[in-house]
Amino acid sequence: GKGSSQIIQRTPLDYQGVSNGGCTSSNERASGVPINVVWHKWSDLRLLDHEPLMRAHAQTECVLHVHLVELPLLCGKSRVGQVARCSGRRAGFWQEAVADLAERLAERGQCLLIAAVDKPAAFFRSLCQRFTVKSVFTHAEFCDEELQTETEVRYVLKGHRANLEIFWGALTLHHIDDLGFNPADPAQMPMFKGEFNGLAKRRPIRETLPIPSCLRPPPSSLDESEHGSIAVEAAFSHGPSIPPPPDCQPFRWVGGETAALEHLQWYMETDQLKHYRGATESFAHGEHNPVNGGTRLSPWLAFGCISARHVVHAARDYERRHGKSSSTGKGSGKMGSTGARLHTELNFRDFLRFSTLSWGTKLFKIGGPFEVSGLEWSYDQGLFARWRAGETGYPFVDAGMRELAATGYISHLHRQCCAAFLVRDLRLDWRMGAEHFESCLLDHTPDANWGNWAYRILQRPGLVHTRARYPVEEHLTTVECVAWPIVHDATLEHTLRWVPELRSLPRDLVREPWRLATEPQKRIKVKPFKDSPLWFCAANRVNWDYEYFWLSGHAWTVRPAKSRRAEGPGGRLPCGYPLPVVPALNMEVDMDALPVNHGWGDTDEHERPHIWGTPGSAEKDARSVSSRGIAISNKAATLRDRAFQRGAQKQRVDKRRRPASEYYCAHT
Numbered sequence: 331g332k333g334s335s336q337i338i339q340r341t342p343l344d345y346q347g348v349s350n351g352g353c354t355s356s357n358e359r360a361s362g363v364p365i366n367v368v369w370h371k372w373s374d375l376r377l378l379d380h381e382p383l384m385r386a387h388a389q390t391e392c393v394l395h396v397h398l399v400e401l402p403l404l405c406g407k408s409r410v411g412q413v414a415r416c417s418g419r420r421a422g423f424w425q426e427a428v429a430d431l432a433e434r435l436a437e438r439g440q441c442l443l444i445a446a447v448d449k450p451a452a453f454f455r456s457l458c459q460r461f462t463v464k465s466v467f468t469h470a471e472f473c474d475e476e477l478q479t480e481t482e483v484r485y486v487l488k489g490h491r492a493n494l495e496i497f498w499g500a501l502t503l504h505h506i507d508d509l510g511f512n513p514a515d516p517a518q519m520p521m522f523k524g525e526f527n528g529l530a531k532r533r534p535i536r537e538t539l540p541i542p543s544c545l546r547p548p549p550s551s552l553d554e555s556e557h558g559s560i561a562v563e564a565a566f567s568h569g570p571s572i573p574p575p576p577d578c579q580p581f582r583w584v585g586g587e588t589a590a591l592e593h594l595q596w597y598m599e600t601d602q603l604k605h606y607r608g609a610t611e612s613f614a615h616g617e618h619n620p621v622n623g624g625t626r627l628s629p630w631l632a633f634g635c636i637s638a639r640h641v642v643h644a645a646r647d648y649e650r651r652h653g654k655s656s657s658t659g660k661g662s663g664k665m666g667s668t669g670a671r672l673h674t675e676l677n678f679r680d681f682l683r684f685s686t687l688s689w690g691t692k693l694f695k696i697g698g699p700f701e702v703s704g705l706e707w708s709y710d711q712g713l714f715a716r717w718r719a720g721e722t723g724y725p726f727v728d729a730g731m732r733e734l735a736a737t738g739y740i741s742h743l744h745r746q747c748c749a750a751f752l753v754r755d756l757r758l759d760w761r762m763g764a765e766h767f768e769s770c771l772l773d774h775t776p777d778a779n780w781g782n783w784a785y786r787i788l789q790r791p792g793l794v795h796t797r798a799r800y801p802v803e804e805h806l807t808t809v810e811c812v813a814w815p816i817v818h819d820a821t822l823e824h825t826l827r828w829v830p831e832l833r834s835l836p837r838d839l840v841r842e843p844w845r846l847a848t849e850p851q852k853r854i855k856v857k858p859f860k861d862s863p864l865w866f867c868a869a870n871r872v873n874w875d876y877e878y879f880w881l882s883g884h885a886w887t888v889r890p891a892k893s894r895r896a897e898g899p900g901g902r903l904p905c906g907y908p909l910p911v912v913p914a915l916n917m918e919v920d921m922d923a924l925p926v927n928h929g930w931g932d933t934d935e936h937e938r939p940h941i942w943g944t945p946g947s948a949e950k951d952a953r954s955v956s957s958r959g960i961a962i963s964n965k966a967a968t969l970r971d972r973a974f975q976r977g978a979q980k981q982r983v984d985k986r987r988r989p990a991s992e993y994y995c996a997h998t
Contacts, residue, residue: 363392365461365549369468370397370442371476373775374499374634375427376587377434379538381499382467386546391464393546395435397428398453399446400479404569408769411714411762414570417769419738422572423585427633429562430586436558440545443552444561446568451482458490461549465493469501472686473776474694500637502680503673504533513684523785526681527674538640576736578827583629583739583772590630594641597625598648604655606668624741625672629772631679638676645669682781689784693776696761698784704794707759716911717752718766720828723910724806725840726815727751729828736828738772743818749787750808750866755912760788787866802863805887805913809856809865812917813881815841820928820946831906838933838941844914846903848888850939856915857883880923886916886940916940 366386375397377383386393404424406415416424432442447453457463466487471480484494498506510533511518520526555561575582583589597603606625630636646669654667689699697703716722720732730744740748745767752763764783768774806812819825822840826833832840839845858865858874874883901909921931921943931938931945 362462364464365392365394366464366546367457367466368393368395369466370395370431371469372397372400372403372424372427372633374469374501375431375585376590376635376637377431377438377541378587378591379500379637379640380541381497381539382469382495384539384542385495385497386465386467387542387544389465389546391546392549393440394461394548394552395440395442396457397431397442397444398450399424399428399444399565399568400450401446401448401568404446404566408765409761410709410759411765413718413762413765414769415765416569417735417738418570418572419736420770420772420774421566421569423583423629423738423772424633425562425566425572426585426589427587427635428565428585429559430588430635432558432562434587435545438541438545439547441548441552441557442561443556444565445556446565449482450479451486454483455486455490458487458492463487463490463492465495467495467497470496470498472501472683474691475776500536500539500639502683503535503638503642503676504530504680505536506684508533508536509684514687516688519684519688520681523678523681526684527677530677530680531673535639535642538637538643579737580827581626582737583626585629585633585635587630587635590627590636593630594627594636594644597627598644601652603645603648603668603672606672629739632771632773632775632778638679642669642673642676645672679778682785683775683777685781685785686777693780693784694761696759698760698788700784700788700790702788702790702794705789706757708757709759709762710756713756713911714758714762716908717748717756717758717763721908722751722912723844723908724751724811724914725825725829725832725843725907726819727811729819729825732828733824734767734770738770743814745782746786746867747808747810747814749783751811753787754789754807754866760784763787805854806910806915807864807866809885809915809917810867812842812885812915813878816917816919816928816930817880817924817926820924820926820930822929829907834905836932837929838931838938841930842914842916843903843905843907844888844910845916845937847891847909848914849891850886850916851889852887853884854887855883856885856917857881880920880925882918882920884918886918888914888916919943921946 366389368383368386374380374382383395402415404416404421407413408415428442428444432444435442445453454463454466466483471477480494480496487494506513509530511529513519520529555564602625625641627636627641631638631641649667649669654669685699686693692699692701696707717727718731718735720728720730720735722728722731726744727748730740730748733744734740734748749760749763749767752758753760760783764780767779767783768776771779815822815825822837825840829840832843835843835846856864903909918940919930919942921928921941923943924930924946928946931941931943935942
């Protein structure tokens with residue numbers, strides 16, 4: 331989705347003599363019988379809810395279905411970080427999705443021509459020399475690299491008196507023609523997601539388009555090696571090797587529309603929607619939280635194996651039949667039902683996709699769509715390698731990065747935390763991180779991946795100015811790295827799955843392993859203020875008093891210990907885990923105010939003066955009530971209000987600790 335890329339050197343491919351068995355028969359061309367083409371991009375590998383497919387098969391001509399494996403995307407290198415544009419894990423999912431599409435077409439008397447190409451325009455030039463192509467039906471594009479490809483293809487087709495028929499279709503939950511404004515016009519497109527969501531939720535969602543009951547036949551002269559399993563294997567043989575899935579992976583995706591529809595059916599029939607919390611809802615705590623409470627549909631949505639509007643219609647149908655559940659686990663609350671929350675999350679996907687039309691190429695430039703300036707970026711390949719490998723010394727970050735590398739997926743919550751750490755603490759060019767995510771994520775799309783980095787992670791101008799006034803070099807600034815695991819991985823099930831070298835340690839030290847080699851130095855205030863240099867998530871600054879009653883608002887900087895357990899060789903702890911690449915913080919936590927069952931407090935009190943209250947248990951069902959004495963229940967929002975009041979009272983008590991230093995000047 332971003333300009334040019336470097337391509338691995340290989341033998342140039344010419345479709346007329348392509349290595350996967352291109353057929354040079356000219357029967358159709360000689361007869362002059364026109365055909366139509368359905369061009370399936372990597373982002374729309376399905377039959378259901380596919381407008382270009384429906385339009386093509388409504389004509390009288392034969393229809394050729396085509397998928398082009400674009401080699402710059404499969405085996406190219408990124409521009410800034412010089413990483414592979416497609417990992418083996420992502421290539422495997424892509425290949426499975428293409429194979430499934432080919433099988434589904436074959437079941438209906440059709441076939442999918444598959445070719446590995448450098449340039450789609452060159453393929454269509456050869457195709458027009460072979461067949462009398464009347465029209466190519468395909469979905470529209472919205473990012474600059476894809477739009478450039480679309481322009482090149484249109485030019486080639488025009489030279490052969492063929493048309494490129496493009497459709498918005500189900501690219502978004504809300505059709506572009508139904509918005510009531512032009513998203514390509516920056517003056518009309520809302521700048522922020524809240525305003526967009528308010529507008530979009532008042533607009534209709536079109537019905538899912540069915541698969542035509544009878545598909546037009548394909549041309550008769552296709553060679554067997556051009557479609558089916560042989561063609562799939564040949565096209566993807568140019569790409570990276572596909573590794574076996576790790577044994578510790580709890581959920582495994584299989585590419586393709588068949589698997590997507592089966593998963594959606596399972597998700598609804600087993601009442602999983604009741605537990606949906608929303609990928610971006612960082613304040614949902616407990617067993618069902620943003621780390622493990624998602625739909626797992628995003629890879630299928632990204633490759634277009636299923637459409638967003640099909641998912642929302644399924645959720646609405648479920649709630650009509652079974653009733654609604656709270657999306658926060660706190661009663662009906664401000665976020666409404668789980669189905670409504672799912673709609674909101676998919677609206678954010680729409681927001682980023684429509685925003686690319688007004689952002690244009692700015693999305694892929696270092697200043698991003700908000701044209702941020704005044705930041706000094708690093709290109710330290712050593713730090714970049716440690717971040718990618720999950721060797722930063724922060725277990726919550728490292729668990730996420732290792733899961734990403736091994737599976738091609740991490741929760742949105744983890745993505746934000748890992749991304750913010752790269753930008754705000756390692757100070758690396760944000761585009762390097764976006765390129766790595768593009769390579770690894772099964773659910774990468776240029777609008778969602780790059781859009782999230784640019785919209786959520788890259789500092790806005792106001793934050794840049796604050797950072798210039800109050801530079802923070804002495805310790806971690808992405809405080810979520812140490813705060814979020816307290817409530818989002820409260821028994822460390824996720825962290826220990828991906829960072830097994832910490833399993834021998836007490837849970838307190840799994841979350842803060844640096845305590846083995848450091849000691850507290852200075853107590854500072856970390857409660858955020860507007861445009862604070864600490865905390866990357868804007869919601870933390872807005873909702874602190876309401877949601878973070880279990881934190882005192884203070885933390886301790888650390889220094890190397892004088893008389894504590896020594897570190898191992900090479901800047902590592904005796905267990906083999908690395909020391910933090912950025913000096914750590916010990917967050918003050920009131921265990922009696924925590925809103926979840928947890929496993930904290932299993933080290934001696936004198937070793938953890940920043941953690942107080944009643945210790946928890948690692949067993950999920952160990953307690954029927956929370957550590958603050960309030961039953962864990964979703965029955966009424968008053969429970970949250972009571973927890974807030976109790977937590978606020980605890981924060982007013984000094985607990986005989988030293989007053990916070992004036993570390994952040996007037997803002998303390």
